[in-house]
Amino acid sequence: MTGKKIVVLGGGFGGVAAARTARTLLPAEHSVTLIDRNRVTRLCGMNPMLIVGERDVRKTGRSLGQLANRGINFVESAINAIDVSGRTVSTANGTFEFDYLVVALGASYDWDAVPGSDLAYSFYDLDTARRLRRRLSRFRRGKLVISVAAPPYKCPPAPFETAMMIHWYLRRHGIRKDSKIIVTIPEPAPMAVAGPAASARLRDDLERRDIGLRTGVGVTSVTPAAMEAGYSDGSSIAADVIVTVPVHRVPQVVAESGLTAGKPWTPVNAKTLETSATDVFAVGDVNVVPFAEGKAIPKAGVFASGQGENVAATIAARILESAPPPAYDGSGECFLAYSTTQSALVGGQFLTSEGPQVGLKPPTPSGMRSKERFEQNWRRFRI
Ligand SMILES: Cc1cc2nc3c(=O)[nH]c(=O)nc-3n(C[C@H](O)[C@H](O)[C@H](O)COP(=O)(O)OP(=O)(O)OC[C@H]3O[C@@H](n4cnc5c(N)ncnc54)[C@H](O)[C@@H]3O)c2cc1C
Structure with missing residues (x-):
């Protein structure tokens, strides 16, 4: 042969x-x-914790050059x-x-699809996440909105994980009562892909933390000063920090x-x-x-x-x-951190003869330990 x-x-x-x-x-x-x-690729899954200072930027990458040790030719x-x-x-x-x-x-990300979003904040790659991290370190009070443009987008739990981590961070700094967090999504329900029970639980978890949720609207524009976001239903939200999830192509x-x-x-x-x-x-x-x-x-x-x-x-x-x-068989589970010590797991098996067997498991310390192991395994090329 x-x-x-x-x-x-x-x-x-x-x-x-x-x-x-x-x-x-x-x-x-x-x-x-x-x-x-790129020789060095990044683990975007660290970004929701990185923006609140809970991940080290230097530990978010791995060098594909190491593949040569495994007998794989890497071409940059x-x-x-x-x-x-x-x-x-x-x-x-x-x-x-x-x-x-x-x-x-x-x-790839199409930032132009939402005019003005390049002036707003994001966390969908390392550069935008670092910029948001700097902004949050200066944040003292006000309204913060996280707005998704259109499905499909990477990691459906990510906007909610980001809202949870910002909530945790503002509480830790004693400024949560002086601030408002809102998440807007184009889908009719949060994380609908994981089924109605997962959506209902996540709605409750957001509500308990006083994180606002608007469904069925995609962000379509951000004003030049990045102080107001416009939405697909003609409405708008004025905010101190506008964070967008870009259109994916x-x-x-x-x-x-x-x-x-x-x-x-x-x-x-x-x-x-x-x-x-x-x-x-x-x-x-x-x-x-x-x-x-x-x-x-x-x-x-x-x-x-x-x-x-x-x-x-x-x-x-x-x-x-x-x-x-x-x-x-379409199996896999993503993490949804609620704090630095608790992470939920979302997923299961999508392709089964009985239909998708997926859901949201509650946040636990062992979920966070799995998330940390996942990050370490990624850096060591075990994933
Ligand atoms: C904020 C955030 C949080 C996330 N959290 C999680 C999580 O907790 N768990 C999880 O499982 N997933 C998570 N994800 C999603 C995950 O990062 C992506 O789904 C995953 O990276 C997709 O893998 P991929 O191999 O398909 O593509 P990618 O990882 O995007 O890799 C594509 C590669 O192709 C290269 N490339 C593209 N075009 C070219 C070109 N023309 N020439 C040469 N090279 C090119 C790029 O440089 C890149 O390295 C998250 C994503 C984000 C943004």
Whole structure:
């Protein structure tokens, strides 16, 4: 058998899991190459705690250069084009041929979709989170609004975790009574993807903490001085700190490859995560895996990672001509920290014959310990 070329695009959760698993399952004659424009990638899941000073910026990254120790070729380069029929990927540092391709390029942010949001605050990448951290360290009183633009967005619990952590921080500094926190979301209910019981519990938890919630409205604009946010129903909210969750889009290079077939995200076979092109797979935020009418598996690292592992097992089985792995089952749990010592878990299994078995487990100290372990494991490339 001649050596096969496995090329993985993107070194986030999905790409690293795919490359790591493929390397473990395949003999050395088959090459595994991972391409990312960034050598150091960041764990955005730390941002809701980072903005209140509870995470160290220096510990939010991992260097993809370390993949070489595991027998994976890492190429630091921007990916410019994916030629599905020609079986090549063009990058700023040359062209790579592939026999098997894993597209794990995540979601990109369209800040322009909400005019003025670049002047407001966010926590969806490290730079915006650091800026919000500086603002919160100066915050003494007033109104703070966290507004989501449109679904789908990464980690549906993240806006609520951020509100919970800001609530915790303001209480700790004795200024919670002088401040107001409001979360606005475009969905009809908070974290609806986890089912009605999870939504109801989260509503109660927000209410108990006096965190306001407006549903069914997406933020559409922020005034130039970033003091007022406008919403899809024509209403507006004036606030001292406006924090937005940006519109997410499929990366342009993926749209241009034809893999999305003009759809907003990359359609895949839900069982194998293979795209319309044979031996070309899409995992993580870049794809869409429906689990019910109009509903898709959330964009979260845990799902991207599970998908990367599943796809690598499929590729290994095809190369080694062995039995394929079990179908992808859509399982995973995200964290929703309520404080520095308590975290809830949200998730379960989305793809079962009885329908999704998902929910929200209450916040506990052991949930926080799991969250901390998750962060450490991520830094050590165990996830
Ligand atoms: C605030 C926040 C909190 C979160 N909390 C959690 C959590 O608690 N648990 C959880 O599971 N998930 C969480 N997530 C979601 C999680 O971060 C994403 O869902 C996850 O990173 C998706 O993984 P991915 O591999 O699909 O894409 P990504 O991790 O985004 O990786 C994509 C990679 O592709 C690279 N890339 C893109 N385009 C190009 C190009 N043209 N050329 C070269 N390289 C390119 C990027 O540099 C990037 O490294 C959170 C997200 C945010 C923003």
